[in-house]
Amino acid sequence: MKACIVRFAGSNCDMDAYHVLKNIFKFETDIIxxxxxxxxxxxVVILPGGFSYGDYLRPGAIAKFSAVxxxxxxxxxxxxxxxxxxxxxxxxxxxxxxxxxLLRNKFxxxxxxxxxxxxxxxxxxxxxxxxxxxxxxxxxxxxxxYAKEEMLKKIIDNNQIILKxxxxxxxxxxxxxxxxxxxxxxxxxxxxxxVFGMMPHPERASEKVLGRTDGxxxxxxxxxxxxxx
Amino acid sequence: MINARILITPKPGILDPQxxxxxxxxxxxxxxxxxxxxxxxxxxxxxxxxxxKQAESQIKDMCDRLLANPHMENYKILEIxxx
Numbered sequence: 001m002k003a004c005i006v007r008f009a010g011s012n013c014d015m016d017a018y019h020v021l022k023n024i025f026k027f028e029t030d031i032i033x034x035x036x037x038x039x040x041x042x043x044v045v046i047l048p049g050g051f052s053y054g055d056y057l058r059p060g061a062i063a064k065f066s067a068v069x070x071x072x073x074x075x076x077x078x079x080x081x082x083x084x085x086x087x088x089x090x091x092x093x094x095x096x097x098x099x100x101x102l103l104r105n106k107f108x109x110x111x112x113x114x115x116x117x118x119x120x121x122x123x124x125x126x127x128x129x130x131x132x133x134x135x136x137x138x139x140x141x142x143x144x145x146y147a148k149e150e151m152l153k154k155i156i157d158n159n160q161i162i163l164k165x166x167x168x169x170x171x172x173x174x175x176x177x178x179x180x181x182x183x184x185x186x187x188x189x190x191x192x193x194x195v196f197g198m199m200p201h202p203e204r205a206s207e208k209v210l211g212r213t214d215g216x217x218x219x220x221x222x223x224x225x226x227x228x229x
Numbered sequence: 230m231i232n233a234r235i236l237i238t239p240k241p242g243i244l245d246p247q248x249x250x251x252x253x254x255x256x257x258x259x260x261x262x263x264x265x266x267x268x269x270x271x272x273x274x275x276x277x278x279x280x281x282k283q284a285e286s287q288i289k290d291m292c293d294r295l296l297a298n299p300h301m302e303n304y305k306i307l308e309i310x311x312x
Contacts, residue, residue, distance in 0.1 A: 058298055065295070094298070101300045108246045144244065146301065180244065 013049035034066035047088025060090035089197030100147035106180025118166035127221035134214035136200035145181035163187035238269035
């Protein structure tokens with residue numbers, strides 16, 4: 001399997017994602033600098049977390065015009081599995097590869113903590129051996145997912161919500177929502193279910209030595225349910 | 230040279246936590262009559278151009294494609310003049 005991690009100026013989770021794909025999943029993994037182009041066929045392209053272009057203007061806004069994004073768009077348009085984590089999610093929204101936007105957190109705070117997430121997608125749950133609540137870390141200032149009413153309705157109706165902030169038991173009341181996001185959304189996909197964006201960091205929770213492996217479970221479920229794996 | 234000043238503000242209904250925090254600060258200064266505060270961005274852009282109309286349409290293109298996100302922000306060209 002071939003994986004590509006895109007490194008923007010200001011990415012800081014690129015090496016974590018690289019380590020997980022290369023050493024845990026044993027994928028042939030390349031890191032591509034954002035000013036470069038790629039024409040290789042990848043099984044998955046990952047836009048990692050960080051602060052591309054210093055988060056100036058709006059998170060992800062300037063990164064969408066990086067040269068490599070032409071190839072990321074082509075990969076996604078061809079149905080290739082594409083995953084944006086945190087800043088990668090913001091870049092995918094700014095690039096219109098995913099609907100909506102990520103606003104500043106409701107309480108103006110950078111949030112760095114572990115959260116519980118209700119998996120809202122039966123194919124992913126099936127691939128996680130029926131586990132439907134996972135725990136992953138979040139670390140962001142702009143994770144408040146927002147979409148206009150009609151867009152949000154479409155996202156819900158098309159089953160595009162994949163992760164919701166929840167309690168340990170999977171209750172999705174507002175009190176479990178750390179950043180004010182609509183519908184407790186922590187992760188979504190596009191209509192074709194090949195482009196995924198999420199605020200939580202599965203790459204930081206993919207090894208027993210780091211305390212948990214729910215990230216590996218989620219990655220594996222995405223790869224097997226929606227990728228060419 | 231043409232100088233333009235652009236104002237970018239959150240669309241009505243979009244959460245503006247910064248504005249909310251500033252409002253609380255003003256209330257702490259006993260300006261309790263302050264109903265709301267909206268924060269935005271001002272950008273001053275210089276363009277090498279001699280045609281005002283063309284420069285304006287260029288500025289609009291910049292706003293539509295990069296400077297403002299149509300999902301959450303409005304923009305307004307406050308001023309555009311030769312100088």
